[in-house]
Amino acid sequence: MSDTLFKKILVANRGEIAVRIINACRLLKIPTLAIYSTADADAVHVRMADEAIEIGPPPPLESYLALDKIIAAAKSFHCDAIHPGYGFLAENPLFPERCEEAGITFIGPSAKAMRLMGNKVEARIKMSGAGVPVIPGMKGAGADLRTFEEAAHEAGYPVLIKAAAGGGGKGMRVVHEPEELQASVEAAMREAKNAFGDDTVYLEKYLENPRHIEFQVMADNHGNTIHLFERECSIQRRHQKIIEESPSMALTPALRAQMGQAAVRAAETAGYRNAGTVEFLVDKNGGFYFLEMNTRIQVEHPVTEMTTGSDLVVEQIRIAAGEKMSEYLFRASQRGHAIECRVYAEDAENNFFPSSGNILYYEEPVGPGIRVDSGVTGGTKVGVEYDPILAKLIVHAPTRDLAIAKMIAALGDYHILGIKTSRKFMMDVLAHPEFKAGRTYTDFIPTHMQDREVDVIPAVETAAAAAALAMMKSAKPNMTAIKATTPSPWQTIGAWEIGMRITK
Amino acid sequence: MIQQLLYQDTTLDASVEPNGNGAEVSIGDRKYIVKPLSSGKYTVELNGVRHTVCCMVRDGKVFADVEGMLLELTIPSEDGDMAGGDAGMVGEKDKIYAPMPGKIVKLLVKEGDDIAEKQPLVIVEAMKMENQVNSAANGKVKKINFQNGDQVNTDTPIIELEIAEE
Numbered sequence: 001m002s003d004t005l006f007k008k009i010l011v012a013n014r015g016e017i018a019v020r021i022i023n024a025c026r027l028l029k030i031p032t033l034a035i036y037s038t039a040d041a042d043a044v045h046v047r048m049a050d051e052a053i054e055i056g057p058p059p060p061l062e063s064y065l066a067l068d069k070i071i072a073a074a075k076s077f078h079c080d081a082i083h084p085g086y087g088f089l090a091e092n093p094l095f096p097e098r099c100e101e102a103g104i105t106f107i108g109p110s111a112k113a114m115r116l117m118g119n120k121v122e123a124r125i126k127m128s129g130a131g132v133p134v135i136p137g138m139k140g141a142g143a144d145l146r147t148f149e150e151a152a153h154e155a156g157y158p159v160l161i162k163a164a165a166g167g168g169g170k171g172m173r174v175v176h177e178p179e180e181l182q183a184s185v186e187a188a189m190r191e192a193k194n195a196f197g198d199d200t201v202y203l204e205k206y207l208e209n210p211r212h213i214e215f216q217v218m219a220d221n222h223g224n225t226i227h228l229f230e231r232e233c234s235i236q237r238r239h240q241k242i243i244e245e246s247p248s249m250a251l252t253p254a255l256r257a258q259m260g261q262a263a264v265r266a267a268e269t270a271g272y273r274n275a276g277t278v279e280f281l282v283d284k285n286g287g288f289y290f291l292e293m294n295t296r297i298q299v300e301h302p303v304t305e306m307t308t309g310s311d312l313v314v315e316q317i318r319i320a321a322g323e324k325m326s327e328y329l330f331r332a333s334q335r336g337h338a339i340e341c342r343v344y345a346e347d348a349e350n351n352f353f354p355s356s357g358n359i360l361y362y363e364e365p366v367g368p369g370i371r372v373d374s375g376v377t378g379g380t381k382v383g384v385e386y387d388p389i390l391a392k393l394i395v396h397a398p399t400r401d402l403a404i405a406k407m408i409a410a411l412g413d414y415h416i417l418g419i420k421t422s423r424k425f426m427m428d429v430l431a432h433p434e435f436k437a438g439r440t441y442t443d444f445i446p447t448h449m450q451d452r453e454v455d456v457i458p459a460v461e462t463a464a465a466a467a468a469l470a471m472m473k474s475a476k477p478n479m480t481a482i483k484a485t486t487p488s489p490w491q492t493i494g495a496w497e498i499g500m501r502i503t504k
Numbered sequence: 505m506i507q508q509l510l511y512q513d514t515t516l517d518a519s520v521e522p523n524g525n526g527a528e529v530s531i532g533d534r535k536y537i538v539k540p541l542s543s544g545k546y547t548v549e550l551n552g553v554r555h556t557v558c559c560m561v562r563d564g565k566v567f568a569d570v571e572g573m574l575l576e577l578t579i580p581s582e583d584g585d586m587a588g589g590d591a592g593m594v595g596e597k598d599k600i601y602a603p604m605p606g607k608i609v610k611l612l613v614k615e616g617d618d619i620a621e622k623q624p625l626v627i628v629e630a631m632k633m634e635n636q637v638n639s640a641a642n643g644k645v646k647k648i649n650f651q652n653g654d655q656v657n658t659d660t661p662i663i664e665l666e667i668a669e670e
Binding site: 058 | 505507508511516517520524526527529531532534536538544545546549550555556557558559560561562566567568569570571572573574575578579595604605606638
């Protein structure tokens, strides 16, 4: 390759996804510019990129969400493309618009497709019109209580009130009885107004115990739109996915083909380009319904990469540069089984309270079919300013049973000291008989893990036994020295107790 | 050789018998066979079942990762005091810091107030969670450096106390 696809790419993100994008750019021999807030001056993505620029203080609004600063940085460093990653500005239609004005390629869909899919009500109408099944309910936003009552009656209780601008469970209410409808609509409107500045809500049938199954789509500027099969993401905690896998246990070849076609139709109808994900809910009878389309690379994209043998970020860059997507994608099939676990900095044994501090020791699991996408390493300071995702652990094996076993072993071999992570919790989920049986529904965590109790004493004794030997030998240092850092806030706060309640 | 370790309120007495480059460690009536695996890693065998433990000793504490479970144990120092103490007890008791950078939602005391151990002093919001910070000792509020609504980081004390003599 004499000429690269782009002269330089600005990576408008942080953490593991910034590292992932930089690695893809390296394969394509494209230089990268990292951006960072002062909290991330020493972060892995900053060290890895060819160049890096500080763009502001830790609050996201002043750094990773500061569109003007990011565009200015791209110009002054002569970047001709920007990759947004996920989160932050990735799904803000102003981002591609501002890039276009500045003559910079945005690696993602058009502002128009983003806007359409960003509005849940409009997307629903458009998809329904194109023959993509949607959950029975209102065709548009509810004007008055009467329209809600009629729609609820038609769909049948229980029903779900949702915010048009919504996401993350905010402005969402399940209504079981007609008497609760008015109060729930009003509450959902208030919540939506607070969370999104828009009180538009609508109503649809509430599916009990659905599975969350999404299809990866890719579309280029040469008239090709394809799908790369499904990912099942039913294991969620507070509407956040924590474990994803492919293939899904719930899909027959016929249903898979049908849903794949619907996903392609959804992307085509939206005039979609680049990588995207069409999310569906699947009910117990194999009925599937369009939920939403995510107009970005997903956190869980490695699951698809492992099963189809693809590199989606490389393809994103090729497509954005105007190339046709790679030939191999047209022949892609699902091979074996892949599972991803998101490693969050949180204390699963203490109500998932966020954990911060310095990583004192860091060692990733290695072996055939084991992949770690990480934004941290030994010595990394983990703050509380950003999403607590540290890394993703992905395994690939010939069968689901082997993938589960490999994941449990790999989580045990993933050593992170200094901050708490949710690894043990995920091991318990994976080892649960219901998970092993493939009975994964979106209520899995509240149903099966709520009463989880961990008997720590055997582990404490095991740790004490190892420590006793370590201390006996401690005359000679037994660990790679990591430079002394300031104590974590948890160590210096004085005695305190958690009186946790979520503020509105 | 007996090595004492603390985990929360539990004291563990580990009796260590060196054996080659490893050791047999007895805790209660259980005998663990411990062998070094690689730098910082050990295998610990009990009744034929072997576990891998990653552990490091630092600042009077043991940080251990037992197959995904992260544990912190304390090594009592020779004069009987805790070398490190519990995570929440390490700081100077007369200075109250925010648990993490955040916003002061509510100060629950004012300067000059007498306070008792474990009395709630301030509520700090971080990551949309409210955290109540309690006193670690009996005493009096000497100085308050912030007001409700202020942003705080973790290096300036929110409240300074005068600790009562025991």
